[in-house]
Amino acid sequence: MISRPSVHSPDGEVAVDERSRKREDDWFLQNEKKLLEEARKAREKREAERRARETEEQRGKLKQLHWMKCPKCGHDLKTEALEGVDIDRCTFCEGFFVDAGELEVLFLKKGVGQRQSFMRRLLGI
Numbered sequence: 001m002i003s004r005p006s007v008h009s010p011d012g013e014v015a016v017d018e019r020s021r022k023r024e025d026d027w028f029l030q031n032e033k034k035l036l037e038e039a040r041k042a043r044e045k046r047e048a049e050r051r052a053r054e055t056e057e058q059r060g061k062l063k064q065l066h067w068m069k070c071p072k073c074g075h076d077l078k079t080e081a082l083e084g085v086d087i088d089r090c091t092f093c094e095g096f097f098v099d100a101g102e103l104e105v106l107f108l109k110k111g112v113g114q115r116q117s118f119m120r121r122l123l124g125i
């Protein structure tokens with residue numbers, strides 16, 4: 001567990017030492033990148049294992065059947081560029097899909113406030 005040093009102000013409220021907060025933010029940023037990199041490598045390994053079990057012809061048939069179709073309702077998906085991340089949104093039920101790795105890109109390049117802004121735009125709220 002990480003404890004964050006704090007300073008008590010005269011009015012009784014707790015203020016966080018800004019240098020400690022900066023160090024903590026840096027620690028999270030560095031470890032977040034490491035965890036996301038590990039997740040990417042694990043995903044690529046699983047994908048390679050799946051590819052080894054299928055033929056090119058099998059993959060082509062499946063792709064032809066399902067390419068840009070909603071997995072929930074079967075309607076067409078339409079690609080939207082949203083702050084540098086491509087979102088495939090269903091034209092009927094409005095569900096959305098992102099390619100592997102796109103959420104990691106979003107989380108690595110955005111601050112917390114920007115992530116919230118992105119999610120609001122994604123959800124249309």
Ligand SMILES: [Zn+2]
Nearest residue numbers: 070073090093
């Ligand atoms: Zn749909």
